[in-house]
Amino acid sequence: MSISEIQFPQKTTIQNKASAPYYRDAFKVVVTKHGLEAKQVYHGIFGFIPKPVQWALKLRNALVKWIGFAASDTEMALPLEEIATGKKAGFLVIEGVTEEELVCGAYEKNMDIWLSVLRLSEQEFAISTLVNLKTRSARWYMALIKPFHQRIAKYTIRQALKAGRI
Secondary structure, eight states: OEEEEOOOOTTSTTGGGOOSSEEEEEEEEEOSSSSOOHHHHHHHHHTTOOHHHHHHHHHHHHHHGGGTOOOOOSOOOOOGGGOOTTOEETTEEEEEEOSSEEEEEEEOSSEEEEEEEEEOSSSEEEEEEEEEEOSHHHHHHHHHHHHHHHHHHHHHHHHHHHTTOO
């Protein structure tokens, strides 16, 4: 199972959405299934959020609502056949779907968030996150959760690989 941190992909459509200050990261995953589209990889990862990650998100929601952040839904996917531009998937809205890339985003007073699943090659996909930090609270929050975000992202991708969904 191959998951590695990579440079933020230049080809992702969220590349030009960054406005300082921001946080971004990207992970490359080598999938085991052939012929996957971006929405299938998105669904394979985010349609099946592992229980420990759901619990972490619920704890996060309980804590951050006291400091003015939106509590996010722990479900981030729709049934595969319903994934389309404009559909809501948990706290995210799907902004674009092609065979090559799926982009979704969420907007709130403290930060704007985008997630991209981009095909890099037949067996490689980039899972990228971009967060524009609009307030001092957002910068503080991101500094606290950054290490957890990276671990949770890798864990969630790894679980999708282990289960044979991607």
